[in-house]
Amino acid sequence: RVWAGNLASASAGPADRRRTIDRLKRCVDSAGDVVVATEFHDGTLTDAIGSALSMLDEVPGLRTYWQPPNGMPDDEALRGLRAVLDRVDAVHVFSWWPTPQDRRPLDHRAALWRAVMGILASTGRRIDTALEFVPGDDPGMLVGEAATLRRYVTEA
Numbered sequence: 442r443v444w445a446g447n448l449a450s451a452s453a454g455p456a457d458r459r460r461t462i463d464r465l466k467r468c469v470d471s472a473g474d475v476v477v478a479t480e481f482h483d484g485t486l487t488d489a490i491g492s493a494l495s496m497l498d499e500v501p502g503l504r505t506y507w508q509p510p511n512g513m514p515d516d517e518a519l520r521g522l523r524a525v526l527d528r529v530d531a532v533h534v535f536s537w538w539p540t541p542q543d544r545r546p547l548d549h550r551a552a553l554w555r556a557v558m559g560i561l562a563s564t565g566r567r568i569d570t571a572l573e574f575v576p577g578d579d580p581g582m583l584v585g586e587a588a589t590l591r592r593y594v595t596e597a
Contacts, residue, residue: 442478442506443468445485450492461486462499469502478504478530483511490521497528508533508573511541515553522560532557533573534590544576547589554590558597570594 446453446461453461469477479487479496487493487505497503507529509518522529534554536545547554561568572590575582 442480444482445479445487445493445496447484448486449484450486450489453486458486462496465496465500465503469500476504476530477502478506481505481507481510481525490524493521493525497525504528504530506531506533508535509550509553509557511537512539515550515556518553519556519560522557526560526564529561529568531569531571532561534570535572535574536576537574544574544578546576546582547586547593551593554593555596558593562597 443465445465446457448457448461465477465479479485479493481487481493486496488510493505497505505525505528507522507525509515510521513521522532534547534557536547536550536554537543538545538550558570561570570590572583572586575586
C-alpha cells in the first residue's frame with residue numbers, strides 16, 4: 442500500500458502530479474509480482490474520483506484500495522466505488538459519519554456497507570475487506586464490528 446502523493450488533487454500542480462505519477466510508476470515497475478495499490482484517501486491524488494481514475498490510467502499495473510470519502514453521501518460514494526471497481530483490490534471498512542471525529546458502529550451506515558458488499562460480490566473476484574477503525578478505537582468493539590462485517594459479507 443502506497444500513498445498517491447501528499448497533496449490534494451486540487452492543489453497539485455502539473456509538476457507535482459507528474460512527480461507523483463513518476464514515483465508510482467517506479468514503485469510498480471520495481472515491485473515485480475508484488476501488487477502495488479494506492480490508498481483512496483483525502484489529501485492525495487485519489488481524493489477525487491476523476492483524479493484517481495486519471496492516475497490509475499497513467500500508471501499501468503497500479504491498483505487501489507477503496508474507502509468511502511469522509512462526509513460523502515452514500516450514493517456519491519457508491520458511484521465512486523463503481524467507477525474504480527475493476528481496479529480495487531481491498532476495501533477499508535469503517536463508519537465515520539459525517540466527520541472523522543464521529544466514529545460510529547458499522548450498523549450506523551448499514552445501507553452503505555450492505556450496498557458495498559453487494560457491489561464487491563457482483564464482481565466474482567476476491568476483494569479483501571478490512572476493518573480499519575472501530576468506534577472509539579476501542580479493542581473491545583472489534584468482535585462486534587467483525588461480526589457485523591461478516592453478516593454484510595454473508596448477506597451479499
